[in-house]
Amino acid sequence: MTGVSARDAEFTDYVSGKALWLRKVAYLLCGDWHHADDLVQTTITxxxxxxxxxxxxxxxxxxxRTVLVNVYLAERRSPWGRWLPLFDGDEESPGADLDSVLDLRTALAALPPRQRATLVLRYYCDLTVQETARTLGCSQGNVKSQTAxxxxxxxxxxxGYAVSFSEEVQP
Structure with a gap:
């Protein structure tokens, strides 16, 4: 194989193996499967x-992962990115308690982008404070405060969701 062909084959193998993982992380960041696909495409490019x-x-x-998070955060800072919906409510859910999953996704979508990225990295990607700080390009103290x-x-x-639900259920 030539140098370019070997490079392309290696790149394709890596991306093919990581595509689902990238898509899941992107979805957790943005809350929309179609938007997640766009984030992944930009990251892959x-x-x-x-x-x-x-x-x-x-x-x-x-x-x-750092490139993906930076693509997401850069998009959220742009005026165009603020017009994109974060959640449309009709996506598939892996959990048994659909209402809880949807409440959590809706609440996660309401967080500011930095807090959302921090929580996804810490609790979905299972990164340490130090790894999260390195990924986001900030201090460990900033990660701790954004997490809190x-x-x-x-x-x-x-x-708020629990209170409004219990008020609906009361006779």
Missing amino acids: RLYVNWPRVRAAENMDGYV RGIDHLRRLLH
Whole structure:
């Protein structure tokens, strides 16, 4: 194989193996499967352009995750990104308690982008505070405060859903 063909084959193998993982992380960040696909496509394009740098990374998955999160955060900062819906409510749910899953997804979608990214990295991707700080390009203290604020915000939102639900159920 020529250098370009080998490079393309290696890139294709890596992306094929990570596509579902990337899509799940992107969905948790944005709350919409179609938008997640767009985030993944943009991420894959950036990876392809910088493939030699990606290959040289000590932790390729961490590098790729950082690119995905940066694509998401950059989009949320742009005026166009603020017009995109975060959740349309008709997506598939893996949990047995559909109402709880939908409440959590709706609450997660209501968080500011940095808090949402921090919670997804910490609790879905299971990163440490240090790894999350490296991925987001911020201090460990910032990760801790964003995590605490995000969890507090989620609790308030979810408590609001529980209260409104119990008021509907009362005779």
